Amino acid sequence: MTDAVVVRNLSKAFEDVQAVAGISFTVHRGELFGFLGPNGAGKTTTINLLTGLARPDTGSIRMGGIDCTDRPRAAQHLVGVVPDESNLYPELTGFENLCFCAALYGLPKAERRKRARELLETFALAAASDRKFASYSKGMKRKLTIAAGIIHRPDILFLDEPTTGIDVASARQLRQLVAELHDRGTTIFLTTHYIEEAERLCDRVAFIVSGRIVRIDTVEHLVQPVQEKHAVRISFATTPGDLQDGLSESFPTLGFTFAANDVLRVESDRPVRVGPLIRFLEEHGAEVSEARRMRPSLEDIFVEITGIEADAMRGEKEKKGGGR
Amino acid sequence: MKLWTAFWNILRKDMRTYYLKPPNISWGLIFPLAWTGMFFVRSGSGLESIPVLLPGVVAVSVLFGTTSMLAVAITFEKKNRSFERLLLAPVPLELLMLAKTTGAILFGVANAFVPVIMALFLADLSELAWGAFVPAVFLIAVASTFLGLFIAVAVSEVFEAQTFSNFLRFPMIFLCGLFFPIARLPVFLRPLSYALPLTYGADVLHGAVHGGHSMPFALDFAVLGVFCVGLFAASLANIKRKWIA
Known part of the structure; x- marks a missing residue:
């Protein structure tokens, strides 16, 4: 055909x-x-x-x-x-x-x-x-x-x-x-x-x-490739200071990415224990508003391959085309 | 049959949405009246001068009726991207542009007959050679429409279309022998007159109405035909170069 x-x-x-x-x-x-x-x-x-x-x-x-x-x-x-x-x-x-x-x-x-x-x-x-x-x-x-x-x-x-x-x-x-x-x-x-x-x-x-x-x-x-991964998205009420190094040192098995100033993405090959993570963040002055388990998606692959944050791409387009 | 359906519907839509709108109909009526009145006042002559004025008024009515509407309509459709819809249709570009321009041609021909109908009531036009007059009106409408198309393709904004068409149209009123013979123009302007299509159309009109033409009709028609084909071909080439680039 x-x-x-x-x-x-x-x-x-x-x-x-x-x-x-x-x-x-x-x-x-x-x-x-x-x-x-x-x-x-x-x-x-x-x-x-x-x-x-x-x-x-x-x-x-x-x-x-x-x-x-x-x-x-x-x-x-x-x-x-x-x-x-x-x-x-x-x-x-x-x-x-x-x-x-x-x-x-x-x-x-x-x-x-x-x-x-x-x-x-x-x-x-x-x-x-x-x-x-x-x-x-x-x-x-x-x-x-x-x-x-x-x-x-x-x-x-x-x-x-x-x-x-x-x-x-x-x-x-x-x-x-x-x-x-x-x-x-x-x-x-x-x-x-x-x-x-x-x-x-x-x-x-x-x-x-x-x-x-x-x-x-x-x-x-x-x-x-990302189906087996575990991911958690943590949102902050106020933008925290620079926590990247501290997080990586305290939780070496987890991967951390700040998707935006007030959103932290946590990835691991095993289930993520949220309790210690939240405690660590709050002890270091961050005010956590939400922690949500994420289903690994095409977005993760897109970000990995292109290096472009999906949120940034969406925001850029919506500024031009109006809300959705 | 399929192509005819597309052609007819493009023409019908354009007639409805552009040419048969009340402002355009009133323009078609008022414009020739205003021109006729202006020349009567200016010349101070009576009804006997109608046959001498008629060819110029007819030519101006056609020129302004066709170029302004078409250039604006196409530029407007290009700007709001509805023209893309036509370019995406499985219709040959030549036929598509003929459909787009036929509305303007018909509008121009209709405009031409407004002063003619008025003149029929006021003057003796029994000597008028309709066999030359009608084809001349038609060819002037075609050439002017294709000039409008050429302008529409050359610009990207509606205001540019207006400016560009005025830049070409107003000099044509004085250079093409509409209201006074080209022989009365300064010598250095005369070559310019012969480079404009309206000169040849106006010459046939003068000949058909009162026998005052300066070139053989066959030459006038041939040159007008060449202008029509040339302007259409140049516009198509520009569309391919600029809009399907």
């Missing part, structure tokens, strides 16, 4: 910035493939290269068996794209926007109206179908943008940061919809900076940093 996306040695530079630097990967048909990395890592540039909105400097792209290297728009009939910002027409209603997007793919009138109504129902937007897109909330806009991306039933769907900047309930609902699309057999290429989102949804994940893929594997394989 032909792979959905095959990319080899793909590079793209904008003036003196190397946005994508020789990446290679394959997305299998029916797979949900995650592209995980911080802002400016090259995620959106990669999507633009794959969807025909940009031309590669070097490398090759095959989409659904079609060579798109020299003809970037050759496979557009196979592809649906949900960009990182909603880009539908503010002056059209939700229903009109969907019908218009369906018409761009040549769907006959009766079919596009039926499909638009169906998607408005699926995305719980039927009540707002006659309202102009401009009046929709952020979450509704994201949902309608996803509906527009799948209106022509694409073989391959590109989702660029689908849950950025929307509230928790909408994000959860969107993830559910993405999972349902995947279950129905759509190949999905998902870029995200939310590690837990990638872990929950994706079959395989690529970590991209500074335009380079540093690791690709299934979520299961990636997480395996």
